[in-house]
Amino acid sequence: MFQPRDSYRFPFTSYPAVRLALLVMAGILCARLELLSGLAAAAVAVSLLLLTLLLNYAVRQQLRFELSGHLSLSYLLFIFSLGLTAGSYQLERHQAPRPEIVLGELFPADTLRWHGTVRDASLNAGGTLSVILQADSVMSADGALAFRHRFRTQIRFFRADSTQVASLRNGYQVVIEAVPAAITPRRNPHDFDVAQWLHGQQIFVQATGGHAATVRPAPAFVSWGWWRNLMQDSIDEVFSPEQAPLAKAVMLGHRAGLDAELRQNFSRAGLAHLMAVSGMHVGFLLLPFWFVIPVFWRMKHGAWLGLGCIFLLLWLYAGITGFSPSVQRASVFAFFVAMARLFRYQRDPVNLTGLAALLILLIDPASLFLIGFQMSFAAVLTIFTLLPVLQRLFDPKKRHLWYAKLTSLTLLSFCIQFALMPVLLHRFNEFSLIGPVMNTLAAPVTQVVFIWGFAGIFLSWIHGPAAAFLTLPADWLALLLAWMTTFAANVPYAFVQGRLDSLLFYPFWIALFFALAASLQPALRFRFVALCLCCGLLWQADVLRQKIAEASGVQLTFFDVGQGDAVLIQTPLGRAYLYDTGLWSPFGNSGDRFILPHLKAEGIRHLDGIFLSHPHSDHIGGLLSIMREIPVSLIYDPGFEHHTALFAGYRTAARELGIPVVTPQMGDVVWLDEVTPGFILGPHPDIRSTNPNEHSLVLKLRYGTQSVLLTGDAETQAEELLSRQFGDWLNATIYKAGHHGSRTSSHHVLLEAVQPDIIVVSNALRNRYNHPHPDATSRMRNYVPDEHLHYTALDGAQIFRLYGDRTERVMWRE
Incomplete structure (x- = not known):
């Protein structure tokens, strides 16, 4: 006789906190629909609470068990209404007068007086002082009140002097004269999204600072700013100047003093979380206390005493690290774990995770939409659900051995990396492959630096020189940590750069996670494997659709590199070329900052050619970095010699790397691929000017009936000869304005021949050359409407x- 397979039902009753957290999340999401006001949602919650109490009385006191189902439903709806109420009130708070609207629209270029308290101040290697100010009010120059609501803002001081640094410390009440500025969105498709990060910190307006004056320093002992300053100064005292910035990052999450290259190495080695205070740091903090918990068990009311000590310790650490969202999440979770151990409750980590999420969401519903909140709880849940499955692969009799524990630690890191991989690729276009191994090696070193460093800080308050001497091992370990990170980041294939081809990868990844987690449940295993296959097919179908669309045309990316030029050309048959490589400055170049990250995120591992318009540093600035990082088949050079170190360096590097440098002539045809010809239209042989701009390499690309004209920095003489030589044949769909919209380029004689449909101007906002010039802008507007005239300074990459x-x-920003 046929016997049906036993069905599996998820044990929701075993995870009440998770169930409640999910209901609160659903309520917060529904609040986004703005169906009810905060007051109305609160009234609904109170009504449901009263109904739940009445039903509970009827069931328990009058034994009316037929109402049990109604009681459960009423209880669940009440929890849902709590999330709805919290989310509705949070939305109403955001509908209050917004500083970015009031200050940005009414005082767009005025110097205002910002009154408030410094929450954080950091000076980077380029000399820019960044201040996070909790503003109380903003006054206009004539003393009138411009804005009177508490809000957070970031004020930047470029080339800050020592007086500004000294007067803008944590906890200081200050008055700053600064000009408001809107937070600019990402400039290029694969740049780090600074605007999103600032919004996550509840910062919606920036300002550029000038003068700053201290009204009152941070009060001693009673101000968190005073404690943060004390901790940072103490770290400077006990650690060497070379290792103090890393110690501050590891112990306090203060990364401002770290070298940019070292921060990148931490990211590529999969160790970036060591510099952001999180659950690992809170675990380090509680580790010494964990061993003395049995002492509290032997004391009368010891459990309550121990819980009070843990609360105080977590509260102090959260305070000196600025009450960041990550440390708040970790502290709440650690508090519940410690409470369970002190009172000898059976600890269910999944339930504790749900309880921590529930408490945080009720206090701050906006946390649900922060990437940090999502990543933290995704990683924790992955550890508690997937790690036991992986540990089953090992013999239970050998799990206590040292190498088994080392393997478990590696598996723990693997679980975290596994959970965060799609988010890291989507948000940062980078994923560390060496991360699980490096976390196994670096975590113990970081733990010793953390604990030993704090011991040295406390000792420095008694005897500074002795503390500095006794902290030397921690200083050496910090040096070892930096060396390990740099070594790991430079190991071949230590990390991969790419992009998430489709958002449908997320459901596939989630289905794969559940399939692995359910591998020990026969009743679920097949279902999740089938779901994983279905999601994988949908993901690949969407990727195929995108590739077919991309392969059917030529894609041009006009990078926003500031006051410079760089254009990426991707042909239908998969070849890639650059026209110019952006600018160079003492603080970096466009190759490292914009172009290489974009190429790697797009999966471009080889350039078929680089066209150099002319040898100025704002056009060849990123060339050396690009040549040394990825293979280049050929460089097209206009042939104009330029006696600069940058130009000589590129020529030398080309010889050393075996990259051919050719000088095409006017009239040559360069086939970018079998269906995409490129026509060399300049420099004209009759030009006798010594100005390198007039010798710009002019390139016209054609694909079907569509074409693009790139003229570099060609000016008056070059444009006249170009128009006379080729006439209407210059007609192009897209014209990149010559010389960044300078008055000496984009003349009527050229524009009349080109008759563009679209014009792109590449320049920096408020540049010292005042590009684009009003005369050039006026001429271009005679040929294209304003909606087809695009400026990288205003609109970012095109x-x-x-x-x-x-x-x-x-529309890549959408």
Whole structure:
């Protein structure tokens, strides 16, 4: 006789805190629909609470068990209404007068007086002082009140002097004269999204500072700012100047003093979380206390005493690290774990995770939409659900051995990396492959630096020189940690750079996670494997759809590199070229900052050619970095000699790397691929000027009936000869304005021949050359409407796709 397979039902009753957290999340999400006001949602919650109490009385006191189902439903709806109420009130708070609207629209270029308290101040290697100010009010120059609501803002002081640094410390009440500025969105598709990060910190307006004056320093002992300053100064006292910035990052999450290259190495080695105070740091903090918990068990009311000590310790650490969202989440979770151990409750980590999430969401519903909150709880849940499955692969009799514990630690790191991989690729276009191994090696070193460092800080308050001497081992370990990180980041294939081809990868990844977690449940195993396969097919189908669309045309990316030029050309047959490589400055170059991250995120591992318009540093600035990082088949050079170190360095590097440098002539045809010809239209041989701009390499690309004209920095003489030589044949769909919109370029004689449909101007906002010039802008507006005149300074990078019979603009920010 046929016997049906036993069905599996998820044990929701075993995870009440998770169930409650999910209901609160659903309520917060529903609040986004703005169906009810905060007051109305609160009234609904109170009504449901009264109904739940009445039903509970009827069931328990009058034994009316037929109402049990109604009681459960009423209880669940009440929890849902709590999330709805919290979310509705949070939305109403955000509908209050917004500083970015009031200050940005009414005082867009005025110097205002900002009154408030410094919450954080950091000076980077470039001399820029960044101040996070809890503003109380903003006054106009004539003393009138411009804005009177508490809000957070970031004020930046470029080339800050020692007086500004000394007067803007944590906890100081200050008055700052600064000009408000809107937070700019990402400049290029694969740049770090600073705007999103600032919004996550509840900062919606920036300002550029000038003068700052201290009204009152941070009060001693009673101000968190005073304690943060004390801790940072103590670290400077006990650690060497070389290792103090790393010690501050590891112990306090203060990363401002770290070298940019070292921060990148931490990210590529999968160790970036060591510099952001999180659950690992809170665990380090509680580790010494964990061993003395049995002492509290032997004391009368010892459990309550121990819980009070743990609360005080967590509260103090959260305070000196600025009450960051990550340390708040970790502290709440650690508090519940410690409470369970002190009172000898059976600890269910999944339930504790749900309880921590529930408490945080009720206090701050906006946390649900922060990437840090999502990543933290995704990692924790992954550890508690996936790690036991992986540990089953090992013999239970050998799990206590040292190598088994080392393997478990590696598996723990693997679980975290596994959970965060799609988020890291989506948000940062980078994922560390060496991370699980490096976390196993670096975590113990970091733990010793953390604990020993704090011991040295406390000792320094008694005897500074002795503390500095006794902290030398921690200083050496910090040096070892930096060396390990740098070594790991430079190991071949230590990390991969790429992008998430489709958002459908998320459901596939979640299904894969559940399939692995359910591998020990026969009744669920097949279902989740089938779901994983279905999601994988949908993901690959969407990726295929995108590739077919991309392969049917030429894609041009006009990078926003500031006051410079760089254009990426991707052909239908998969080849990639650059036209110019951006600018160079003492603080970096466009190759390292913008172009290489974009190429790697797009999966471009080889350049078929680089066209250099002319040898100025704002056009070849990123060339050396690009040549040394990825293979380049050929460089097209206009042939104009330029006696600069940058130009000589590129020529030398090309010889050393075996990259051919050719000088094409006017009239040559360069086939970018079998269906995409490129026509060399300049420099004209009759030009006798010594100005390198006039010798710019002019390139016209054609694909079907669509075309693009790139003229570099060609000026008056070059444009006249170009128009006279080629006339209407210059007609192009897209014209990149010559010389960044300078008055000496984009003359009527050229624009009349080109008759562009779209014009792109590459320049920096408020540049010292005052580009684009009003005369050039006026001329260009005679040929294209304003909606087809694009400035990288205002709109960021511009991406267009030529399909042969039409051209479409890619709205990458959407």
